[in-house]
Amino acid sequence: MDISEFNSHASVRFNHLFYDGIDTVELAAQYGTPLYVVSESAVRERCSHIRKTFLDKYPNTRAVYASKAFQTLDICRIIAQEGFGVDVVSGGELYAALKAGVDPETIIFHGNAKTLDELEYAIKHNVGRIISDNIREINEVERIAARLGKKVKLLYRITPGVDSHTHRFISTGSLDSKFGIPLDSSVRNDYIRAVLNSPHIDFRGFHFHIGSQIRDNFSHLAALGVALKLLADVHADYGFDVPELNVGGGFGIRYLPGDPDIELAYFIDPMMQLIRIETEKARIPMPMVSIEPGRWIIGEAGITLYQVRSVKTIPGIRTYVGVDGGMTDNIRPALYEAKYYALSANKADWSHDTVVTLAGKCCESGDILVKDIGLAEPKPTDVVAVFSTGAYNHSMASNYNRIPRPAVVMTTADGKHRLSVRRETYEDMLAREI
């Protein structure tokens, strides 16, 4: 297989895997392993694609990066330079976005259980939107805003009651979900009245996010249908024209060479068409439409480099190839059986026909990175690259077994690389202990 067909930033030269024209075996030697390598060029290409297919194509639209997918100061700056907002879901993510210099007006603050401190922090710093999903929070926002003399722009996250076709752990739009407000009229009317009557809340509209890594557009369209009916109902019942609609993220990416490369337009175009048709039918104005992609921007831009530490063959059963990272830098296979593709970076030209199980180094049998993957006669000290690790790897990393979190190196298409996040040290891990 030509690796560049799977990942256009990857190539094979001199029997080594290159990323953005840089020898990954040299990156591993220079920065150590495990190592997250993230292509800034790939991120910028994705942003530019979103501009072309959404922001420039449709008026009154916004794109916001769901930074939970991968949040560093560097990436926040890049995203802000690209003209996108940043979605945060905790005081910590908000702190980092502000430190990176992101314009607070472009920040969206989410969360199903925000603390009072977080709300106060967000309101004090004038975040652009608070997305609320419970009524108690409305009262708290109201009180804090009154005390600080602010008016808060707020959207409701709704539970559209649709099942998305993805792993149940990353499905969020069904009725039985901890996210969002249910749309039974009794509940809904209390919420709407509460915000419309509030002197300190500028009610901007509705938000939904139905899940992640979704590869068909049916669930987005079904959820959108529910939201548009709500817009029409709010207009009819309260005479209020909802100014904004945020349709979330969740657009699927490629993890395996056989995965389809789904065009963003496949999601966007029918949604924009449906919004136009339904708002015309209900005689209400088109709202401003926002999207919140995380994985779609960062997922395929990242690879992780590991060093092989052990090769163990159990006759008639399988060969385990143990690497120097694992579930501490990539929890997704253990958390929801996520599948990944891997390559022997220092033997990239060789045939990859030794089928092995790529195992992590943690004291958990479930710490398996990739099951049944073909590698090139793996031996200790080989470098293995795992692809599409940009999203929900670094941001979900842990110190289980007191394993320091890896460094992040950013690459650019002109063959340059820079350290973006240094490797954690043993001292870092003890820094909080008294």
Ligand SMILES: Cc1ncc(COP(=O)(O)O)c(C=O)c1O
């Ligand atoms: C509210 C919200 N918006 C956006 C996203 C981003 O999802 P994805 O990375 O699949 O695009 C998430 C992810 O969980 C989310 O909870």
